[in-house]
Amino acid sequence: MQHPTVRRAGAMIAGALALSLTVAGCSTDAEEPAAGASSSSGADSSSVAQSVDEPSLEFAGPNGEVPGTLEELTLTENEAASIADGGYTAAFVWHTSSEFVDAVEKGATDQLAELGVEVVASTEAAFDAATQANNVESVMALDPDIVIGIAADPTSAAQSFQPIVDAGKQLVIMTTPPAGYSAGDQFVSIVTESLTDAGRANAELLGDAVGGEGKVAYLFHDADFWFTNQRDQAFKDWLAHSYPDLEIVAEEGFTDEARTEEIAAALLLKNPDITGIYVPWATAAQGVLAAVKAAGRTDVAIVTNDLDTTLAADMAAGGNIVGLVGNGSLDIGRGLAIAGAYGLLDKEAPALVASPPVKVTADNLSEGWLADYGVEPPASVQAG
Structure with missing residues (x-):
């Protein structure tokens, strides 16, 4: 029997499209905080002085995990053969549906198929914990x-995911x-986007679009959420380092992405000299784009994370969207699939691995x- 070829995660995003390998989507997968939750991003945003020192590309996972690269997830021919001969199955438990989730699932499904693993179910919860x-x-x-999933709400998921753990599934x-x-106990590994490289990519996209000088606004996810907090802060750090003549003159936090249009409209009225805005993720950026267009501000450049049809169509048509940072979605999926194989083989996996972003x-x-x-x-995008 000829066994499937195992691809290294990260192989598809190479060359000019890939940034460094130590960077999310998330993207719209950021959870809303519990009542009274503090905001590490918001708390730091007004007090952290801009520095000319080169920022670190290091970041930490939700339990302090130190991320490795997707290239660390590899299988030998014998390991791949063992998986292919096992008759294994896998399922997806997603938090929501989106173009990003679809792409991650495609990457995972393709890799699982190469390993001879059948996907038997895919579910999404529309960010509802009970669902x-x-x-x-x-x-x-x-x-x-194998169960590949993401918690719609980390607190309630501790109980709802317990049957997976109790049944000894990977x-x-x-x-x-x-x-x-924690990794190695209840789950095998976390696979995500490299947050600091994503922040740097956003800074480069915005800085270049406005000519490296002037005044810009910074919207941040005002919740105690490890993923967006570190990515947002990385944008600020790299903007200060790489574009010292660019000044962030307005900082506004949000937890409800439905309020970003209102926030951006008020921000533009108060700061009419702004020519650029950073937004943490794409669906939140849709509201900002609407506010900018309603104000007739063709001179305001917007950057954000995640590839999104609405925003991409505006960008293709020469609108306000000047840059989008993709998550390396297919490779995240492939990494998830290979990590699942690690679990089946009882092979220790890195606690956290990160996919390089795509600067678009x-x-x-x-x-x-x-x-x-x-x-x-x-x-609709290509027609732009």
Whole structure:
């Protein structure tokens, strides 16, 4: 029997589209905080002085994990053969549905197929914890060997994901584990985006778009959430380092992405000399884009994370969106699949691995979309 070829995670995003390998999506997968939760990003945003020193590309996982690269996840031919001969199955337990999630699932499904693992279920919870708990029950009724998931709410997921752990299944996490879970115990590994490289990519996109000088605004996720906090702060740090003549004159936090249009409208009225805005993720940026257009501000450049059809169409048409940072979505999926194989083999995996982001502008939109999502951009984007 000829066994499947095992691809190294990270192989598809190479060359000019890839940044350094120590960077998310998340992206819209950021959870809202519990009542009274503090904001590490918001607390630091007004007090951290801009520094000319080169920022560190290091970041930490939710339990202080030190990230490795996707290239660390490899299987030998014998290990791949063992998986292929095992008749294993896998299932997905997602927090929501999106173009990003679809691309991650495609990367994971392709890699699982190469390993001879059958996908038996895929669920999404629309960010509802109760729905996700029900989804876990439905998935577990199919008795998968690998469960790839992300907590819609870390606190409640500690209980709802417990049947996966109790059944001895191989749980692999995209970005957000249930509260109290740790790698090597309840789950195999976390696979996510390299946060600091994503922050740097956003800074470069915005800095270059506004000519390296002037005044810009910084929107941040005002919640105690490890993923967005560190990515947002990395944007600030790299902007200060790489573009010392660019000044952040307005900083506004949010927890509800539905309020970003209102926030941006007020921000523009108060700061009419702004020519650039950073937004943490794409669906939040849609509101900012609407506010900028309503104000008739064709001179304001917007950058954000995640590839999004609405924003990409605006960018392709020469609008306000000047840059999008993709998560390396296909490679995140491949990494999740290989980590699942590690669990089946009882092979120790890195606690956290990170995918390099994809920096996308109008000039490389088609190539970037294909690299990150594995498909051509939608017709509405290409028509821009």
